[in-house]
Every structure is written in structure tokens, then in C-alpha cells.
Amino acid sequence: MTNFVRLSKDNDVAIITIDNPPVNALSPGIPDAISAAIDEINSDAAIKAAVIIGAGRTFVAGADIKEFIKMTSSGKRLATLLPLLLRIENSAKPVVMAIHGQAFGGGLELAMAGHYRVASPTAQVGQPEVKLGIIPGAGGTQRLPRLVGVAKAVEMCAEGKPIPAREAFDLGLIDRLIEGDLLAGALSFAREVAAKPAPKTRERKEKLGAAAENEAIFAAARATAAKKQRGLKAPLAAIDGVEAATRLPFDEGCQVEAKLFTECLFSDQSKALIHVFFGEREVAKIPDVPKDTPILPVNRVAVVGSGTMGGGIAMVFANAGIPVLLKDVEEATLDQGMGKIRKNYASSVQRGRFTQAFVDERLQLIEPVLSYDKFSSVDMVVEAVFEGMALKKAVFAELDRTCRKGAILASNTSTLNIDEIAAATSRAEAVIGTHFFSPANVMRLLEIVREQKTSKEVIATCMQLSKKLGKVGVLVGNCRGFVGNRMFGPYRREAQFLVEEGADIEAVDRALVDFGNAMGPLATGDLAGLDVGWRIRKEYRHLEKAGVRQPFAEDRFCEMGRYGQKTGRGWYHYDENRRASADPEVTALVRKWSAEAGIGQRQISAEEIVDRCVYALVNEGARILEEGYALRAVDIDIIYINGYGFPAHRGGPMWYADAVGLQKVYQRVCEFQRQHGELWAPAPLLKRLAETGKTFAEFDKEQVVAA
Ligand code: 3HC
Ligand code: NAI
Numbered sequence: 287m288t289n290f291v292r293l294s295k296d297n298d299v300a301i302i303t304i305d306n307p308p309v310n311a312l313s314p315g316i317p318d319a320i321s322a323a324i325d326e327i328n329s330d331a332a333i334k335a336a337v338i339i340g341a342g343r344t345f346v347a348g349a350d351i352k353e354f355i356k357m358t359s360s361g362k363r364l365a366t367l368l369p370l371l372l373r374i375e376n377s378a379k380p381v382v383m384a385i386h387g388q389a390f391g392g393g394l395e396l397a398m399a400g401h402y403r404v405a406s407p408t409a410q411v412g413q414p415e416v417k418l419g420i421i422p423g424a425g426g427t428q429r430l431p432r433l434v435g436v437a438k439a440v441e442m443c444a445e446g447k448p449i450p451a452r453e454a455f456d457l458g459l460i461d462r463l464i465e466g467d468l469l470a471g472a473l474s475f476a477r478e479v480a481a482k483p484a485p486k487t488r489e490r491k492e493k494l495g496a497a498a499e500n501e502a503i504f505a506a507a508r509a510t511a512a513k514k515q516r517g518l519k520a521p522l523a524a525i526d527g528v529e530a531a532t533r534l535p536f537d538e539g540c541q542v543e544a545k546l547f548t549e550c551l552f553s554d555q556s557k558a559l560i561h562v563f564f565g566e567r568e569v570a571k572i573p574d575v576p577k578d579t580p581i582l583p584v585n586r587v588a589v590v591g592s593g594t595m596g597g598g599i600a601m602v603f604a605n606a607g608i609p610v611l612l613k614d615v616e617e618a619t620l621d622q623g624m625g626k627i628r629k630n631y632a633s634s635v636q637r638g639r640f641t642q643a644f645v646d647e648r649l650q651l652i653e654p655v656l657s658y659d660k661f662s663s664v665d666m667v668v669e670a671v672f673e674g675m676a677l678k679k680a681v682f683a684e685l686d687r688t689c690r691k692g693a694i695l696a697s698n699t700s701t702l703n704i705d706e707i708a709a710a711t712s713r714a715e716a717v718i719g720t721h722f723f724s725p726a727n728v729m730r731l732l733e734i735v736r737e738q739k740t741s742k743e744v745i746a747t748c749m750q751l752s753k754k755l756g757k758v759g760v761l762v763g764n765c766r767g768f769v770g771n772r773m774f775g776p777y778r779r780e781a782q783f784l785v786e787e788g789a790d791i792e793a794v795d796r797a798l799v800d801f802g803n804a805m806g807p808l809a810t811g812d813l814a815g816l817d818v819g820w821r822i823r824k825e826y827r828h829l830e831k832a833g834v835r836q837p838f839a840e841d842r843f844c845e846m847g848r849y850g851q852k853t854g855r856g857w858y859h860y861d862e863n864r865r866a867s868a869d870p871e872v873t874a875l876v877r878k879w880s881a882e883a884g885i886g887q888r889q890i891s892a893e894e895i896v897d898r899c900v901y902a903l904v905n906e907g908a909r910i911l912e913e914g915y916a917l918r919a920v921d922i923d924i925i926y927i928n929g930y931g932f933p934a935h936r937g938g939p940m941w942y943a944d945a946v947g948l949q950k951v952y953q954r955v956c957e958f959q960r961q962h963g964e965l966w967a968p969a970p971l972l973k974r975l976a977e978t979g980k981t982f983a984e985f986d987k988e989q990v991v992a993a
Contacts, residue, residue: 291319293326299476300327300336300379301469309347310340312392317370320396324377334480335380337472338400344387345409346396351418351560358552367392367424368540371399380484384472385409385460390448395424398433401484404462404472405451411459412448416520418563419556419935423547425488427527428539432490433459436500436532440507443524444515458493488536500532517802518935520550554945558937561983562927565920565938569760570749572917573990579746582694588613588664590681592623592654595698596670598726601627604648605727606755611664613655620654627652630727658688666694666751668720673821675702679710686711694744696720700771701822704737704764714739718748721768722757723929724814731929732757737764758928763915766826770925772910773939776902776965778819781807782837783962784895786880788887791857792868797895802933807899808857809866810931811840812850820844834965838883839876897954903939905955908969911940911985918989919982944981952976 290313292303302323304310320338327336340346349367357364374381374396383389383400389411397403397411405411413422413430421427422443431439434457442449454460464471495503504525511521523546530542550556588611589600596612603610614620631645640648653660661667667689669681678697685695695717697707708717719735732752736745745761752759762769784794785808795806805813820841830836843849843856850856851864858866880887907922916922923938936942943951952972959966975985 293323298334305341311350313350335476339384345385346393348391374399398429409451410448414446416446419559420550421524435493444521555935582747591670601727604651661688670698682710715741773906780898789890797892804931812856817849904943908972912971918986940982948976
């Protein structure tokens with residue numbers, strides 16, 4: 287055998303152990319080694335059955351995704367797992383798959399080729415391939431419906447959500463749950479079944495359903511995919527794959543699956559989603575904060591300010607089981623904050639996301655307070671009071687007085703200078719920005735802002751904490767707007783310019799929604815509140831260069847008291863349920879203001895709308911990257927996908943620009959500069975990469991080498 291696959295014996299049962307840390311991915315060499323082990327078992331008369339088990343923390347997390355990257359960049363086909371799976375299924379001696387941790391993707395496909403599956407109750411199984419823009423490629427769409435039925439197989443393959451072992455057991459995918467020692471349980475199960483004829487999943491038909499009911503299942507699944515996974519090709523391909531299982535013999539179904547798999551794998555969507563998969567893991571790596579940096583305990587926290595963000599942040603901690611003190615200045619405001627938290631939880635129960643018991647426990651973890659008295663007991667504070675430097679400094683000075691030495695003092699500020707906030711304390715090394723996104727309990731992004739003196743321990747702790755909180759933490763530098771909002775400025779500026787130049791409001795939003803964004807830029811402004819940006823712009827107006835064009839519409843709406851959804855009017859008109867409709871008066875106003883400003887009106891294509899908005903992101907992103915406020919281009923991509931609704935299947939703005947080609951992007955930016963002036967001056971990095979034929983991805987690799 288190899289180091290990665292070991293064959294051992296427990297009397298009359300063979301044990302094949304897959305040991306390819308960290309997640310036992312089926313990297314090259316492993317399928318061959320398993321295959322050789324199966325042959326050896328079948329030629330050994332003393333062996334009656336076999337168990338396949340994973341070493342370490344998991345069974346098998348799937349095919350090796352890195353191999354897919356090699357394959358698509360070289361154009362070469364990877365050896366398929368199908369022959370190995372047939373060999374296992376054809377084994378004369380029953381093969382029992384012993385699952386702990388995860389059996390995902392190729393891991394579940396491997397497990398289904400076994401004659402039986404036993405699992406630890408904490409295990410999970412799933413076909414998450416769609417999240418990588420592909421579909422199961424080793425018989426998953428063919429074997430899964432035979433074990434769990436068509437409806438569940440369609441759901442698992444098209445949505446990619448794993449299921450717990452207990453549910454898999456109820457469905458018939460797992461034959462026995464094993465409490466305690468998995469290997470011992472699997473061995474004893476193997477002895478029980480050793481003499482019985484080994485059932486082959488591929489020969490089973492009883493759960494494949496009838497044509498009429500299957501048709502309804504597929505139609506409903508396609509409708510759901512079109513709505514919930516808008517623009518994605520893989521979920522539809524996964525449904526086609528399962529449909530083939532219901533219509534064709536197993537071998538032919540596998541051929542259909544293989545064709546669909548290859549089409550998906552070589553698609554731009556899959557390349558982008560695989561980039562996102564590795565990107566989400568890459569952002570956790572901070573070049574100057576080594577892996578073994580000590581982590582500080584965060585067992586008890588406090589949140590200052592129980593408003594929109596403070597309340598949501600308190601919920602995030604409570605949901606992770608961490609007790610929180612929630613402080614505000616007045617009883618009435620605090621009651622209001624707690625009331626909103628209760629309402630949010632109640633609606634989660636109503637929607638089936640949480641049980642009442644879970645919510646009751648979480649609420650117990652949030653203690654509303656009006657003073658700093660108990661702050662000496664907490665390990666970390668997140669400040670979320672009104673946005674204003676003087677107030678933030680006063681709060682941090684108070685935290686410095688009341689919190690124990692070593693406690694982390696974090697600010698949720700979205701625009702203020704963290705260095706300046708830190709200066710209000712005697713322990714700048716403990717100060718950091720933790721920029722949650724609204725609604726904090728829903729959005730996955732956490733921008734972690736390091737100031738000049740933030741210690742490595744504090745950074746490492748916040749990065750690790752983000753994972754515990756179910757967030758993707760991305761470390762950024764301390765510049766105005768940090769990374770996400772700094773880029774969002776030019777993006778939304780262009781959306782407004784486009785309307786001022788003659789584009790329809792709905793056309794601007796639609797073009798970006800069609801591109802894949804969760805929402806259009808103008809509707810997003812209405813949702814967040816147009817007054818937020820207005821207040822910030824007023825504060826920084828002195829920094830604006832005279833003679834440089836600025837959008838005017840939103841400032842004027844705000845002067846009219848139209849702040850968006852909260853006042854019922856903004857770019858759109860909103861009814862009492864916040865349902866949007868076009869507001870002809872707004873269009874008329876913008877047209878009038880444009881005429882007064884002498885801005886020529888013209889027809890604007892959807893293509894130009896997307897280019898103007900998305901390249902504004904890219905150009906600013908390139909500046910941020912060069913200035914070092916983002917560690918890597920991929921960090922920007924992860925920020926935009928998780929905090930700003932940028933479509934994951936486009937890989938993030940920087941990956942998208944690479945995919946379009948940086949020369950092309952650069953030329954378009956230069957064209958916009960000629961048309962619209964210095965706001966479109968190309969970022970030096972974009973110019974350099976375009977001129978040297980490089981990509982942002984290559985820039986990232988060079989940074990790693992340099993570090
Ligand atoms: N291939 C290659 N590397 C993988 C991998 C895979 N399938 N799964 C995880 N890894 C790597 C990660 O990149 C990470 O590497 P790093 O330490 O260098 O950053 C390391 O393993 C640990 O992964 P996580 O940080 O994600 O560890 P967690 O414990 O948080 O999560 C997991 C473990 C739930 C298994 C998660 O890694 C996961 O979901 N993996 C992907 C599962 C998947 O998508 N499988 C399907 C693959 S495609 C397939 O099988 C096609 C088939 O149908 C032919
Ligand atoms: P908010 O106005 O909803 O809430 C602020 C809360 O702080 C109020 O309840 C107020 O009573 C309380 N407060 C004021 N002074 C206090 C003090 N000295 N001690 C305790 N509580 C005090 O504001 P919101 O929107 O929650 O914003 C809070 C912070 O989060 C700001 O810095 C903001 O920039 C930032 N932020 C806001 C986002 C948003 O979408 N609303 C997104 C990301 C960051």
C-alpha cells in the first residue's frame with residue numbers, strides 16, 4: 287500500500303484506512319491504492335469482509351479540488367473514480383464504509399459504492415459539488431436516488447447542503463449509527479453481514495419512483511434553482527443528472543453524468559467558485575501573523591450600543607454560545623434594542639431557522655445593562671455606538687478604565703480612523719476594528735481592521751473568532767471606508783452618474799441584478815438609508831477636489847427628507863410593507879437637475895452600466911491592493927461576495943476582471959477617463975498588470991513568494 291492508504295486485518299475482517307490529511311481528499315494515487323487493497327482482500331481466503339475508514343478528523347471530504355484546477359488549466363482529463371467504485375461494488379466480500387466527520391462529494395460517492403454504510407451520529411454526508419460549480423462526477427447522481435429517493439437526491443445534489451447522519455439513517459443512506467468507537471462498531475457490523483449476499487446500490491430500483499411524480503419533482507426543483515441559485519448552471523445540470531438516473535440504465539446514467547460534470551468543470555462558473563472555495567481559506571492566512579500565534583480567550587463579551595448593529599452583534603455572539611453584556615445609555619433605548627432582538631429571534635422561529643428552545647437559551651445569554659460595572663469580567667468588547675469620533679473616543683477611554691488588562695477592545699465603526707480611536711486608550715495594542723455588516727446576524731463578512739499597533743495575538747484571536755461566529759473574517763488596513771466601503775463609493779457613484787446621464791433607474795439596478803448581484807446599487811442605497819452616505823459626505827466635503835464631478839441626486843433626495851425605505855421614498859417609492867415601485871417623480875426630478883447641470887442625456891446599454899459600475903470597483907480595488915490595505919486580490923473578492931452580494935459564480939470583482947482580461951479592463955477604464963475625467967484615472971497597478979500581461983491572481987502569487 288502507500289502511506290496514504292493502509293491495509294490491516296482484524297482477524298477475518300480487513301481494514302482499509304485512508305490517511306491523507308487534513309481531510310482525506312481522494313488525491314491521485316489514493317483510488318489506485320484502494321483498488322489494489324480490494325483486489326488483495328478478494329484474493330485472501332481468510333478475509334470475510336472489509337471496512338473502509340478515514341484516519342484523523344474525517345472520512346473523505348471528496349475529490350482533491352486542487353486537481354481540478356490543474357486539470358482545467360492544462361486541459362487534461364483527470365482519471366475518473368468510476369472504475370474504483372465499480373470494483374468496490376463488485377467485491378465478492380462485503381465492504382462496509384465507516385463514516386465519521388464528513389463524507390462529502392467523492393467521499394459520499396465512495397461510501398455509496400460500498401455494500402453498507404455505518405456512521406458516527408455526528409457525521410455529515412452530502413454532495414456539495416454545486417457549490418464549486420460542478421456536479422457529482424463519480425456516480426453520485428445515479429446512486430444517491432437509489433438510496434434516498436428521487437426528491438431528496440435532487441435536493442442534495444442541486445442545493446449542495448449536507449445532511450446529518452441521523453437524517454441519512456432515517457432515509458436509508460446509512461445502515462447503522464454507531465455510538466462510541468466507530469471502528470469497533472464497523473467491524474462487528476461487518477461480521478454480522480459477512481455471510482449475506484452483498485447488496486449493490488447500482489442494482490437497486492425500488493426508490494427510483496414513477497415517471498409522473500418524478501416529472502413534478504424535477505419541474506419544482508428547476509423552478510427553485512432558477513429562483514434561489516439564479517444564473518448558476520451546476521444546479522440545473524445536477525437535476526439533469528438525477529433525472530437521467532430515473533430514465534436510463536445505471537451505466538448510461540453515469541455517461542450522462544460524466545458529460546454534464548465535464549461541461550460544468552470547464553465552465554467559467556466552476557473556475558470562479560473553486561477560486562472562492564480556496565479564497566475563503568486563504569484569507570485566514572496572514573503573512574506576518576504565524577499560525578502558532580497565541581490565541582486569547584473569548585468566553586465572555588460586551589457590546590456597547592444596542593442599536594441596529596449592536597443588537598445584531600449581540601445575537602451573533604449569543605448564537606455561538608458566548609454570553610454577552612449589552613449596554614446602552616437609557617432604559618428606553620435598551621428596552622427597544624432587546625425588543626428588536628426578541629422580534630428577530632421570533633421571526634427565525636417562525637421561519638423554522640431556530641427552535642424556540644434554542645432561542646430561549648440564546649436570550650438567556652444576553653444581559654442588558656446600563657453601566658460599565660460588569661465590564662471588568664469580559665474578554666472582549668465590541669463598540670457599536672453612533673458614528674462620531676468624539677463619542678467613540680469617550681467610550682474607548684471608559685473601556686480603558688473599566689476592562690481588565692488583556693481584554694480586546696474592538697470598534698464596529700464603518701468610517702472612522704481606528705488609530706485615532708486607539709489613541710484614546712493606554713493600550714493601542716488591544717484595539718482593533720471588527721466591522722460587521724448589516725444585518726450583523728445574517729451577513730457572513732467580518733472586516734477585521736488592524737491599526738498601527740494592534741498586536742498579533744489580537745489579530746489572530748479575531749480571525750479565529752470570526753470562524754467560531756460563523757463569519758468569514760478578512761483582515762484589512764485602516765483607510766477611509768476600509769476595503770469594502772471604500773470600493774462601494776465609486777461603484778455607487780457610477781450608478782448615480784448613469785441615471786444622471788439618462789439611464790432609467792430600474793435599468794441600472796436590473797443590469798447589475800442580471801449580472802448576478804443580489805441587489806442593484808440604487809435599491810441597495812434605499813435599503814441602507816441614503817442619509818448614511820449623505821452624512822458621511824457632509825463630514826468629508828472639505829476633502830473633495832473642486833471641479834471634480836460629484837453625483838447630486840442622493841444629496842438632494844436627503845435634503846427633501848427622502849432617505850430610502852425608512853421614509854418610504856428614495857430612488858423608489860415604498861408601500862407600508864416596503865414593497866418597491868417606480869417613482870416617476872424621481873425620474874422627472876433627476877432629468878430636470880441633469881438639464882440644469884448641462885449633463886447630456888443618452889441611451890445607455892446594460893453592458894455599459896455593468897462596465898461602469900464593476901470596473902469602478904476593480905479600479906479602486908487595484909489601488910487598495912497596491913497601497914497594501916488588502917493583503918491579496920482574493921481578499922477583496924471574498925469581501926465583495928460575503929458583504930456586498932457580489933455573485934460568487936463571478937469569483938469576486940478582481941477575479942472577474944482577470945477573467946475579462948486586464949488589458950480589456952484597462953482599455954475600458956482609459957476610455958471612461960477620456961469621457962468622464964480624472965475620477966477614472968486608472969490605478970497604477972491595473973495599468974502595470976495590463977501592460978505586462980499579468981493578472982491579479984498572479985500578483986497574489988508574487989506577494990506570497992515575496993513574503
Ligand atoms: N480537496 C482539496 N483540499 C481540500 C478539500 C478537497 N476536497 N477539502 C478541504 N480541503 C483543504 C482546504 O483547502 C484546507 O486547506 P488549507 O489548510 O491549506 O487551507 C484544508 O483542507 C482544511 O479544510 P477546511 O479549512 O475547510 O477545514 P474544516 O474542518 O473547516 O472543513 C470540510 C472541512 C467540511 C471537509 C471542508 O473542507 C469542505 O467542505 N471541503 C470541501 C468538500 C467538497 O466540496 N467536496 C466535494 C469535492 S468535489 C468532488 O468530490 C467531485 C466528485 O463528485 C468527483
Ligand atoms: P444606531 O443608531 O442604530 O445605534 C447606536 C446605539 O448606540 C443607540 O442605541 C444609542 O443609544 C447607543 N449609544 C450611544 N451612545 C452610547 C454610549 N455612550 N453608551 C452606550 N450606548 C450608546 O447605530 P448603528 O447603525 O447600530 O451603528 C452603530 C455603529 O455601527 C456605527 O459606528 C456605524 O457606523 C457602524 N455600522 C453601521 C452599519 C449599519 O448598516 N447601520 C453597518 C456597519 C457598521
